[in-house]
Amino acid sequence: MKKYLIAMAAATAAGGALAQSSVTLFGVVDASVVYTRGSGNGSAHKTQLGNSGNMFSRLGFRGTEDLGGGYSANFWLEMGLQNDSGTGFPSNSNNQASGNGTPGVLSFNRRSTVSLAGPFGEVRLGRDYVPAFWNTAIFDPFGTGGGIGANQIYFSGLGGLVAPTGTRASNSVGYFLPASLGGFYGQVMYAMGENDSNSVLPGTQVSNKRDGQHTGARFGYQSGGLNVAIATGRTRYAAGDLRVTNLGASYTFDAALMNLKLTSELYKESKGSTDAKGVLIGFQLPIGPGEIKASYARYKLEPLNAVLEPTTSKLALGYVHNLSKRTAVYGTIARISNKNGATQALAGAITRPNRASSGVEFGMRHMF
Amino acid sequence: MKKYLIAMAAATAAGGALAQSSVTLFGVVDASVVYTRGSGNGSAHKTQLGNSGNMFSRLGFRGTEDLGGGYSANFWLEMGLQNDSGTGFPSNSNNQASGNGTPGVLSFNRRSTVSLAGPFGEVRLGRDYVPAFWNTAIFDPFGTGGGIGANQIYFSGLGGLVAPTGTRASNSVGYFLPASLGGFYGQVMYAMGENDSNSVLPGTQVSNKRDGQHTGARFGYQSGGLNVAIATGRTRYAAGDLRVTNLGASYTFDAALMNLKLTSELYKESKGSTDAKGVLIGFQLPIGPGEIKASYARYKLEPLNAVLEPTTSKLALGYVHNLSKRTAVYGTIARISNKNGATQALAGAITRPNRASSGVEFGMRHMF
């Protein structure tokens, strides 16, 4: 995503000159008309104005200050937008369900960090993405936008992506490797649930002082057309830890193969003793000023003693037409299939167990 | 209102040059001391710090990108401010009462849109003003500010202005005629309530799948000193549709007549089978760096079988003294009269049925 520097002149409340510096105002506003439907008795369809079908809508403020010697101080404040109605998304204060904010309020839920960067890498404090989120986002041709294309079938199972620490964690300390490692990259995160040492699960004597404590790591290698990364994360809960592990890889061919990009991800999550597995394959193919993309994903829940595992699969096909580097119009179609009792549907629709849900979306995305 | 461009230099996270572009930070901060009172037994008076007495307070971010060939991509994010206390206004997510947000929270309630404009006109997606709101705002000399001058007596009846879709609608698709039609202008809007096809009124079997669906249109003509426009809007509710229709006209005389501007509006609304009617006349008269303005409005509720229709009328007189193009101080006096059982009062006051309410307001408005 492009960013635009706000040109700044130095001004001081306390006097004195000032070194070069920048603050950037940036964002995305993406809206689309979406129709989704289910099938079977009791199914429901809906037409709505969606947002974030191509990229998640946002408004942010970020800046960097050159401290000399290769060091810099940085801040990043980014709020998610539901621009179809002018609302936002609450953040979560303690990485536990009890810390969820009021739906629809504005917050800097997407990222809220201050960091010190240098030759050693970067130490980042605040609310940030958990490491294990990135593979699910980067290796999905549709990213993790809010539209019907992105792989939301992972979202409806054990909560690996929608739990308080599924995508981001508050109260985190993160460390990122420097960029100068010959293609190797990596990060680790430790985030606190901030319960005091006397805290117990409501109505019990069971200590939950570590609830909401998240540890995660991601390491990868990028060179030429190849990008591969492995990540894992664990959030402690007295009622059963949440663990996510995934492996993503992509390869972008050269012009002889039309710059085709193939992507894939293997995904595993568990909540207490219940496991689930996912897999995604996809491609992105540039066509003139546009791009065709498609993905196939599958998600299988594995209850301990079940013979039949509820399984959902999803197929998505999209075309993005770039009007400029910042602005695009797009269309997407998607279909979700269920078996063994699964009931997943595209957002807005309701479907019967073992039945399908399908949808179509047309939208416009503008970055600034 | 004036806007200030944030000068921007191109910066890229992904590399590459950038065409000219702009993001604008804009707003209004308007505060006033307001005294209002009612009359009769049980009446109440109040002194308060109001906001928006001259123009509605706001903070916004908007931008445009030139796509070439007369086309542009645009975004607009604008939040309302209650700057007397540093709070804001919630938005509404579904054009129904169930979608009202928490009072006082900040949101981009005033406007939240992305649009594509070109020789064909403009297609706009998101939360925006409903077409029928504009005549009530533009042809009132006091606009629709939050002070005692603006014609709030329309607000207390059937809800044509204070219903979820009274002023703006979420989830909308709007189309605006191009500016090049020789003085003719117009717009249409379709906004979705986003209930799914199974939705029913709570506690009933009555389908409300179309609740919150709004359709509206406005067409006008402006030439020389004349401006005239007609508008209509309908919001579907299983409990009774809300309809608003109005006709506004203004004429600005030339210097020989001191640039006097006369304004008027006819207003009709209905909720289910109950009707109401309103009328407003007013003028604006520039006096050196200032302006005198006045309005008289009447609002009559028409219950089906009532002989006596509750009727409220309002008189407002104001003076605005411009300290610059952006900053003004102002004073307003207003009086509301009731008959046939009506009990409307200026904001903050309580009055007995058939009694009057009056008030005075002094404030300062600053635009940026």
Add this chain to the structure above:
Amino acid sequence: MKKYLIAMAAATAAGGALAQSSVTLFGVVDASVVYTRGSGNGSAHKTQLGNSGNMFSRLGFRGTEDLGGGYSANFWLEMGLQNDSGTGFPSNSNNQASGNGTPGVLSFNRRSTVSLAGPFGEVRLGRDYVPAFWNTAIFDPFGTGGGIGANQIYFSGLGGLVAPTGTRASNSVGYFLPASLGGFYGQVMYAMGENDSNSVLPGTQVSNKRDGQHTGARFGYQSGGLNVAIATGRTRYAAGDLRVTNLGASYTFDAALMNLKLTSELYKESKGSTDAKGVLIGFQLPIGPGEIKASYARYKLEPLNAVLEPTTSKLALGYVHNLSKRTAVYGTIARISNKNGATQALAGAITRPNRASSGVEFGMRHMF
């Protein structure tokens, strides 16, 4: 704090040229790792990511317009940030407990004003700091940041600092003396509770129409190394007025004494007929690019008929290492002691009556 002007080019929606003007985007993002503990049976400790350990985190928009002749119009919108989780702070709409907003929401709670300034001084309307807050902030070496250094033991008593009008008041009209008075400075404030004339305490017939009405004043003198100021404030409540009076003084020695700064404050508050007293002494000592600072504070609650007055004292020692004028890393240790039944603890910890609480904090602060 430094501020950066957003360079602006004049643009008009209505046409016309524009005089010079500025809008400033500014803020602080400050995060720290904090460990606090109590002592005794039932005590609790906690490790958390804090914010605002050195300066309160914030994001703001402010601007000034030169009106000529020494006059200017100004606005200031500033929101507090809990950047550890991307949330904010609610404001209060009526200077009473009933006007508290939802915890964690963003608002312009820190300041939301429009003002007219000139040779006469400044008249400011909106939400602003109460005069009596400033001495507690300015004469504490740790300011009133959210970390363990600042003197929060005043916060846990009668509410002089945490009541709705403890730090700021909404609906205020303030007047500030001009800067040209030979070192003398001063301000007065009147803020409204905005209850109507019929209002009563819930469940009673007791009028509370004046609840939330705040009056305050502060006057001081600054010359050479000396700064001294006295302030007072009263908020009316039918259940018992809240009064705060304080006197602060500081003296900064010259280079011969290493630019040492000594600070002190005497503090008195009462809620209804209950009194409390506080005292603080401290110093700040520049050491190369850094600064050592320390404070000792005591707070004594005086119930009407008690022989033993619950008393809390606090010692804090900190070092701030400036990486630039905008960025610093810092460390703080603090210890709270209680006697006569007092139970105050550092934020996050719980301690037994008459027992101590201690803590340590390491953080990074970045201004923009």
